[in-house]
Amino acid sequence: MTENKKENGKNDAGKEAVLPLKSDFSEWFNSILDIGQIMDVRYPVKGLYVWHPFGFGIRKRVYGIIRDVMDNSGHEETLFPLLIPETEFMKEADHIKGFEDEVFWVTHGGVTPLDVRLALRPTSETAIYPMYQLWIRSHADLPLKLYQVVNTFRHETKHTRPLIRLREITSFKEAHTVHATWEDAKNQVDEAVGLYADIYRKLSVPVLISKRPDWDKFPGGDYTIALDTIMPDGKTLQIGTVHHLGTNFAKTYGIMYENAAGEQEYANQTCYGISERSIASLISVHGDDKGLVLPPAVAPVQAVVIPVLFKETAESVMTACENVVKTLKKAGIRVEMDAGDMRPGAKYYKWELKGSCLRIEIGPRDLEKKSAVLVRRDKGEKQFVSLDTILETVNAELKQMADDLYAAAEEKMKAMIAPCETAEEVKTQLGKGVAVLSWCGCKECGMKIEEETGGSILGTPDRPAEVKKGQCAGCGNEADQIIRVSKMY
């Protein structure tokens, strides 16, 4: 196994922890969750994991951003029950088909069997919409835009993975909106896609936006737009979905409103969700061989101050460091002092692993020049900065780092996408990333392409074509669409 030969603290199992190189992505991901203190995977139920406080600190900030974006775009936060009666859950035929294999059921109260079994929500349409039926009366009640951040349960049969495929999704942000017309709901879908793109821009994570093929849309919906990112191993991760539900659920749950002419009409709905995959994506896209690289907006530690201590000058150096910490803290920067007696090299390693955005070192020689050494986590280069303007420098570097992380990640992602024509070309490309093909739009050709290449169809891009339209990769006929194909997580 390829490894970094640097020592570190212990991992969750109490063993000496060594981070594998990121080129060994799957090993790297599992290790970083452990020695980076994000999740403990030893909980004795498959697909359920425990947040370490450090990981939870990232989660808190990511969900702070998500909540801000929702609150600032006319959504209101709410909270619905976890348990859904079977009688409500079983009303929408397509929805049942899509989820019934994945539902956990509560069957007993104590030792007494329940009259009506209760589902642990796999998502909350069937909890929320019976209440919407009671709440919505007239067009004046519309649009209604609510969201909640909750845990949901899905008995996933595919390989479970922390942050990526969970049986208890701990951080499911789901929005459910109601509108008068199909057009209004479509506009909401477009707005939601924009909001999600904005959230991911704030996390410096580049996304591909694709309309999923009809056979892969949300069970019970009209169509689905997905946001995917490309992971370091070339596989894509779906990190958000927005669904147009049409009037399908409204008809099932009787959600009607009186229009301006006094007639009863079925409402049009949308729903959209993001999970802790958002955190999986930012860890995976930005991290490196040394550990976490965290966007400043979500890093629990944005700057660490390390005094370089020698007997004679220890006091003055400590005072200078304390002043820097005080100045930064006062300005709202998450800063830590590390005056412990580890070797400097061990300290650097520790804070690099933890993804501290900036490292500030002050030694006696720096102090003489009223300066400090500043190292940005993503660049790794030393620069000498004046102590007089340290706050301005830190603010500027943090801001620049967020932009640079995005630019670097976007460039990397673009290099992982390539136009392909033959099945052989696609197969080779799927080991590296996403293949883009011409497609006539029919399901048979879609299935054939998936079968021949071993990839999955992400769908059609929302943006101008990345390859010229040509012959369908399935049937060879004139094709008016292009599709993205990838290996999906």
Ligand code: 5CA
């Ligand atoms: N009700 C709709 C919108 S909230 C819904 O449930 N959509 S979903 O099934 O597509 O889920 C929303 C997002 O949650 C997905 O795009 C995916 O990013 C994430 N997700 C789905 N299943 C899991 C899982 N088992 N573990 C982690 N994240 C998941």
Ligand code: ZN
């Ligand atoms: Zn075709």
